[in-house]
Amino acid sequence: MVLLSFINPLSEEGQEIVKEKGNLENVFSSNDELIYIATHDKRQNIDDDSLIPESYGDLAIKRIQWYIERKNNKNFNNDDYSYLFNEKITEADVISFHLISQAIATKLSPNSREARFFVESQGKIIEERIVKLPEQERKEIVNRILNQLIFQESINWKFLKELVASKKISLTDLVLDEGNIILDKEDFINRFGNKFKDRAPDRMYDIIIGDSIKELILTKMIMQNTENYLQKIREMSSKIEVHPAISELSEKIAQSISELTSKYSGFYGVGVSEGSMKIGKLIKEAFPPCIATTVEGVSSGGRNDAIVLLLTSFVSYARLYPAIFRNEGVDVKISDIDPNLTITLNEILPLIYEAADNCSPPLFDDQPQEKINITSKLGFGMYENPELDHEGETTWYTPMSCEKIKMHLPQLCRPDKLCAKIGNPLSYYSRAKWLMEKEGKSANNGNSNNNGNSNND
Amino acid sequence: MFKTATLEERRRYYREEWSEKDLPKFITDELRMREFGFDHLGHGPNDRYKVFRGKDSLRRFLRYKTPFAAYISVAFYNNPRRRGDWIKSEYVFDVDAKDLPIRSCDCDGVCEICLSEALEIVNNLIDTLESDLGIKNIHLIYSGRGYHIRILDDDIMDSDSELRSEILKYVAGAEVPKLKYGNISEGSGSSYNFEHFSIPIAYPKVFTKRLKYNIQHLKGTEEIDDINKKLLKDIIKNRDLLEDNQWGIFRSKIGPRRYKNMVTGMARVNLATIDAKVSIDLKRILRLPTSLHSKVSMKCVEVKDREWFDPFKSAVPKFVEERE
Numbered sequence: 001m002v003l004l005s006f007i008n009p010l011s012e013e014g015q016e017i018v019k020e021k022g023n024l025e026n027v028f029s030s031n032d033e034l035i036y037i038a039t040h041d042k043r044q045n046i047d048d049d050s051l052i053p054e055s056y057g058d059l060a061i062k063r064i065q066w067y068i069e070r071k072n073n074k075n076f077n078n079d080d081y082s083y084l085f086n087e088k089i090t091e092a093d094v095i096s097f098h099l100i101s102q103a104i105a106t107k108l109s110p111n112s113r114e115a116r117f118f119v120e121s122q123g124k125i126i127e128e129r130i131v132k133l134p135e136q137e138r139k140e141i142v143n144r145i146l147n148q149l150i151f152q153e154s155i156n157w158k159f160l161k162e163l164v165a166s167k168k169i170s171l172t173d174l175v176l177d178e179g180n181i182i183l184d185k186e187d188f189i190n191r192f193g194n195k196f197k198d199r200a201p202d203r204m205y206d207i208i209i210g211d212s213i214k215e216l217i218l219t220k221m222i223m224q225n226t227e228n229y230l231q232k233i234r235e236m237s238s239k240i241e242v243h244p245a246i247s248e249l250s251e252k253i254a255q256s257i258s259e260l261t262s263k264y265s266g267f268y269g270v271g272v273s274e275g276s277m278k279i280g281k282l283i284k285e286a287f288p289p290c291i292a293t294t295v296e297g298v299s300s301g302g303r304n305d306a307i308v309l310l311l312t313s314f315v316s317y318a319r320l321y322p323a324i325f326r327n328e329g330v331d332v333k334i335s336d337i338d339p340n341l342t343i344t345l346n347e348i349l350p351l352i353y354e355a356a357d358n359c360s361p362p363l364f365d366d367q368p369q370e371k372i373n374i375t376s377k378l379g380f381g382m383y384e385n386p387e388l389d390h391e392g393e394t395t396w397y398t399p400m401s402c403e404k405i406k407m408h409l410p411q412l413c414r415p416d417k418l419c420a421k422i423g424n425p426l427s428y429y430s431r432a433k434w435l436m437e438k439e440g441k442s443a444n445n446g447n448s449n450n451n452g453n454s455n456n457d
Numbered sequence: 458m459f460k461t462a463t464l465e466e467r468r469r470y471y472r473e474e475w476s477e478k479d480l481p482k483f484i485t486d487e488l489r490m491r492e493f494g495f496d497h498l499g500h501g502p503n504d505r506y507k508v509f510r511g512k513d514s515l516r517r518f519l520r521y522k523t524p525f526a527a528y529i530s531v532a533f534y535n536n537p538r539r540r541g542d543w544i545k546s547e548y549v550f551d552v553d554a555k556d557l558p559i560r561s562c563d564c565d566g567v568c569e570i571c572l573s574e575a576l577e578i579v580n581n582l583i584d585t586l587e588s589d590l591g592i593k594n595i596h597l598i599y600s601g602r603g604y605h606i607r608i609l610d611d612d613i614m615d616s617d618s619e620l621r622s623e624i625l626k627y628v629a630g631a632e633v634p635k636l637k638y639g640n641i642s643e644g645s646g647s648s649y650n651f652e653h654f655s656i657p658i659a660y661p662k663v664f665t666k667r668l669k670y671n672i673q674h675l676k677g678t679e680e681i682d683d684i685n686k687k688l689l690k691d692i693i694k695n696r697d698l699l700e701d702n703q704w705g706i707f708r709s710k711i712g713p714r715r716y717k718n719m720v721t722g723m724a725r726v727n728l729a730t731i732d733a734k735v736s737i738d739l740k741r742i743l744r745l746p747t748s749l750h751s752k753v754s755m756k757c758v759e760v761k762d763r764e765w766f767d768p769f770k771s772a773v774p775k776f777v778e779e780r781e
């Protein structure tokens with residue numbers, strides 16, 4: 001039987017390993033045992049020395065490398081990383097996992113792209129490790145880990161609501177009854193046995209639920225717990241001095257990810273944004289005066305331009321791609337960043353429509369065609385609503401500069417101190433956000449994504 | 458009915474008929490943590506950020522001002538006067554009879570037919586919320602032209618828009634159910650295909666039910682993306698098959714490719730049936746139950762018995778009966 005921490009490095013067993021053997025003095029020192037395991041794996045490619053992890057730190061970096069290579073390299077060969085799926089590596093793997101967590105949480109940030117790659121790579125590693133287990137062992141280990149993760153008899157879906165909110169799990173993929181996620185066969189047959197007319201219920205259980213939902217939940221829960229773990233380290237880190245080895249590791253991780261993503265930048269489309277300009281929830285407190293005024297609603301003169309030209313482009317870029325002006329010339333589409341348009345439909349458009357409603361008179365009341373103009377400024381052609389099929393028929397309109405605003409919509413420009421330093425509302429936003437973060441105002445409290453002034457019948 | 462109420466009628470309503478005893482308990486509990494908004498002239502609620510310490514001060518305000526419309530926030534704040542320090546929000550489904558993408562009447566506002574169809578839809582939504590998702594503390598409000606489902610379930614009140622939109626997709630049937638089911642015990646290569654109607658439980662069941670409802674209420678004049686005129690006609694021609702759930706035959710009559718179009722189009726109709734903007738909004742204001750919807754001269758009232766509720770019995774103010 002493999003160790004539980006081979007699948008879940010956050011388990012108690014994993015914590016024990018770290019306590020016993022995780023020593024920050026030897027993060028980068030050559031580790032004979034690790035090298036031995038890697039080179040003696042039957043499938044491992046040993047022609048190239050650089051493929052073999054030499055230290056815990058090295059293994060930490062290779063874990064993430066594996067994920068990026070596997071996703072992007074057309075000639076990817078899993079035997080270059082075979083040791084990652086060898087259960088003998090468990091101890092070293094657990095230690096590296098915790099090292100990466102430290103490095104990312106303290107030196108980068110739980111919201112960085114490094115963190116994202118790490119969490120995603122963890123998910124993929126778990127999936128592949130589980131798949132490679134013999135069937136009986138696979139079932140057993142999944143059940144044992146799930147029992148540790150979920151302490152109740154049956155789980156209410158609300159227990160996993162974080163996973164649902166972050167779209168790691170879709171409610172529509174689960175079998176739900178009275179709020180419970182049905183995982184157990186007997187339970188399934190008790191509840192649904194009489195619903196199936198032409199098929200045997202136990203057979204349907206195997207197909208609909210079987211082990212796949214369990215494995216899905218397990219994998220996603222560990223990913224979520226990894227994110228929470230990063231957050232926790234982050235919160236505690238202000239009180240502790242960061243060990244130099246951890247700083248070094250974080251630099252190496254960041255560097256290795258930069259190299260790989262630029263190598264495969266074709267696959268990443270835009271070349272993910274750098275530095276302080278990150279994708280994130282809209283922070284209204286950071287809106288420049290002109291935008292804040294527009295959101296409150298504009299009166300008749302200039303109403304259309306304020307909503308369709310100014311606000312639409314501002315909000316969409318602010319939410320999805322605030323770094324646009326740093327990467328001028330790149331051709332980017334909304335779906336590069338928001339592939340299912342969920343953010344566009346649930347956050348960006350509602351805000352624009354709300355602002356349109358706040359106008360006097362409300363914009364769509366007498367000019368319903370402006371909806372189409374908004375869609376078109378987002379790059380989705382001339383239609384009432386954005387749809388993936390139409391993307392590219394028009395281009396995603398970039399935000400107006402302050403100069404233009406002053407010319408076309410002078411009544412909206414009421415510059416404040418920060419305005420003196422920028423030439424575009426979007427730069428104002430990035431800067432204001434950055435300042436807020438520096439002052440320690442959390443940029444993500446529960447009410448940052450409300451829709452302001454609104455009412456309904 | 459459905460005429461705008463005059464100032465005199467509004468006065469009569471708030472002074473003679475309105476009573477604070479009719480305010481639902483979920484509204485009066487923690488009343489002072491909510492924001493109120495009013496529309497005095499019929500131009501939209503521009504008197505906002507109002508706060509009342511209790512039922513008495515609310516009564517005094519309503520009697521004295523007799524507003525065109527009165528609203529209350531779904532949000533609870535520590536400082537409602539400035540919408541400061543948000544605590545939590547009700548989770549709302551807004552189904553407006555006049556905006557239903559599929560309805561069997563031809564009226565251009567609301568009428569008895571579309572109102573009763575809105576109630577049927579709302580009942581289906583509530584059933585799913587309760588039976589599948591186990592959500593508690595659900596209240597139904599007749600809003601004057603449709604229905605508000607107002608949910609005060611603790612586990613959802615403090616959640617963000619993302620979770621709210623995920624629940625909405627499930628309950629509305631706004632996503633086409635997956636077809637492919639992997640099967641591990643038979644080796645990782647094997648998988649099964651199932652149409653939504655061959656799985657009579659969980660989400661596929663919800664979707665099938667919503668789909669059937671839509672098909673049975675089609676008039677033939679709808680304009681639905683992915684469903685062209687010819688397909689619409691064929692759906693209607695064959696819909697009797699669904700009376701006894703002969704989905705397989707129905708699908709073969711339509712043809713697999715067109716069936717897929719139909720399903721995608723209908724998922725979108727399901728989403729459009731509910732005003733999703735309202736569901737994901739954490740700070741919206743909604744009509745105050747017991748208040749008067751002056752535009753149509755109906756009362757906004759809590760629905761106690763949702764199976765038998767009839768707005769023409771329970772939501773008509775006295776002045777309407779006495780008009781002319």
Ligand code: SF4
Binds near residue numbers: 288289290405416423
């Ligand atoms: S200076 Fe620029 S950012 Fe500031 S208010 Fe004017 S237009 Fe907006």
Ligand SMILES: [Zn+2]
Binds near residue numbers: 567569
């Ligand atoms: Zn009607």
